[in-house]
Ligand SMILES: [Fe+2]
């Protein structure tokens with residue numbers, strides 16, 4: 423499964439043997455590059471960035487590292503190796519061989535799933551395009567760009583599926599993916615979280631931690647798909663996604679570490695005047711990004727989710743590791759519901775509760791990260807903890823939409839919500855303070871005062887390695 427880099431579009435799918443598909447993708451490529459040049463990282467297109475590039479899809483040693491200008495990144499098509507005799511693991515077709523082509527009756531639904539996933543990839547590049555100008559270090563700058571080029575590649579992954587399996591509709595959808603713009607009033611990206619602004623690096627780390635993590639869970643369910651090309655595509659995307667989550671979690675962890683250090687040093691909780699970010703502000707950012715990301719899983723009860731599962735299109739997280747009938751037609755699942763304005767737990771048919779099932783797996787993952795962050799605080803000798811807000815807090819989709827719920831999960835009056843909102847969500851003052859800290863630090867080995875250095879560099883390189891060369895003049 424090694425990658426052929428001698429072609430215009432690097433790939434491990436024998437693209438050269440399918441002239442029609444190769445031509446279609448070569449026709450799409452200039453539009454992609456134009457989009458990248460317009461909407462990719464502002465001001466850094468001619469810098470040399472120490473990037474990893476996929477050279478095979480094997481678990482060991484799939485990446486090589488080297489300096490590249492981002493527009494020269496070898497975006498291409500990489501699928502995980504096929505599993506011999508793979509069978510559909512769930513739903514009505516359980517036990518049947520997986521599909522190599524799109525089943526006719528599910529064409530529309532599959533296309534929609536692929537387009538929705540595909541749309542998030544360029545959206546995040548657009549959201550993050552100004553961040554390079556205010557990077558806290560060269561190490562972080564390089565990580566941002568690594569995430570950006572890989573999100574570009576994830577777009578390629580979905581566009582490949584559209585071109586290869588969905589004919590003319592697929593081609594039109596692939597073009598539309600280059601036309602929508604994050605936050606654009608007339609032609610926005612499909613999902614809410616991908617139209618939010620990412621104004622500062624704390625937001626970026628939160629996004630990479632909470633919102634990219636939704637991506638991990640969505641990709642994992644698509645990796646279970648009975649449509650084998652989608653499964654193989656998503657399996658390889660997940661290996662790239664792991665780095666994005668690393669950037670998010672460790673980024674926030676380093677901000678927390680620095681905050682604690684300043685708190686100790688100055689013996690106060692309020693360290694804004696010393697150029698740090700208070701734990702209270704970090705907590706409010708968590709509340710915001712977590713609640714926005716929870717919405718991405720959709721409504722608690724969803725017949726669409728049931729249909730995707732029954733049809734074998736989208737499984738559960740770690741479907742094959744689960745010990746049940748993989749049909750779910752006679753099982754129940756406990757969810758939280760809004761019962762006339764109070765939050766109750768209720769057993770529901772498992773099939774319609776699949777969105778909540780996935781959200782639960784996501785929440786458990788987020789909780790594990792909270793434990794690690796709180797360990798940083800504890801070990802610094804600070805008596806304080808960060809928490810995830812209740813799942814019903816500030817939701818815009820599903821059961822709790824529009825309900826006034828505080829972070830502890832209690833329903834409060836509209837008046838109390840308005841009055842206390844500033845305790846729970848980033849205020850203009852918070853945003854202004856964080857924005858005031860966003861000054862570029864680009865000398866190798868130096869770090870901004872609001873974030874700790876990481877314990878080690880990228881690819882065994884030292885921390886003061888020159889991760890990005892040929893920087894734009896930022897005077
Ligand atoms: Fe992605």
Ligand SMILES: [Fe+2]
Nearest residue numbers: 634637663666
């Ligand atoms: Fe990602």
